[in-house]
Amino acid sequence: MGVSHILLVDDDQELTELLSDYLTAEGVKVSVSNSAMNALERLQAGETFDLAVFDIMMPEMSGLELLQQLRPGFQLPVIMLTGRGGDIDRILGLEMGADDYLSKPCNPRELLARIRAVLRRAKQVEPSVTSILKHGTIELDPSKREVLIGAHVVDLTSAEFNVLYQFMLRPGEILSKSELTEKVLHRPLTAYDRAIDVHVSRVRQKIASCNAPQELIKTVRGEGYLFVRDSA
Structure with a gap:
């Protein structure tokens, strides 16, 4: 580089x-x-x-x-x-x-x-997953760093893209704020640090604005966040 x-x-x-x-x-x-x-x-x-x-x-x-x-x-x-x-x-x-x-x-x-x-x-994204990730109408392409919901391109910052990437890699698993901060922001979570919460909130808002069918990212109080498995 x-x-x-x-x-x-x-x-x-x-x-x-x-x-x-x-x-x-x-x-x-x-x-x-x-x-x-x-x-x-x-x-x-x-x-x-x-x-x-x-x-x-x-x-x-x-x-x-x-x-x-x-x-x-x-x-x-x-x-x-x-x-x-x-x-x-x-x-x-x-x-x-x-x-x-x-x-x-x-x-x-x-x-x-x-x-x-x-x-x-x-x-960068993790080299272990380079194929397109799909969940309902959402498609995430790690190689292009592009997210589509239906035919609509979702405008995400690099941090927001990596938040969604981590969720789509591990649907149905609770991801702690500490783990998300390490993987998305590449630094430890510190006291009173709201950065990851705001990035997750923005991803939620952008997904909802594209008429995604349900609340896909759930808050698990005291533990972190969970990306709901595709029921299809």
Whole structure:
């Protein structure tokens, strides 16, 4: 795999210089935008990146507003940087289609780990299953990373795709939040971490919006989630 190209968007120039220097030393190509407007202009002009990191708190246009402008047309993986105690911002970011979040002030090493995890899951599925998975009207193609419900293509982020992939691999089994976090987000589940819950919720909503015949993903209180077996 070639060098990954990251777009780092934050109005704090001192921070972007620090993070850029660290990531570059670790073999990542970094482009910086010190405003959300500049980042939006670059993306709409056709510049391509493997992943973007958006700070939420920026003047003129916030990271959340920037993400809202991009989704669902841009499938670029996005990590949000949130302030301390910004639980609502984190959840909003995930609901708008962010792939993951990290609290500020962030450790550059932790940011690099998150970047690598998101890029890995955006490009890979488990090599043991490459054939199309089917459940009722749902078809999931791991090689194309595409989901169809009937004739409708379901627009999923990389994290949402991998959530559904894990469920369709193991219908009728309870998957714990810890296991889903490890397999989907490639990191351990931490206290007060709502990321996997939001990704599961968005998958539910998108399946329902395509007129899937029943509630396929059930919450098993205290244990996790279960993807209902196909009764056919």
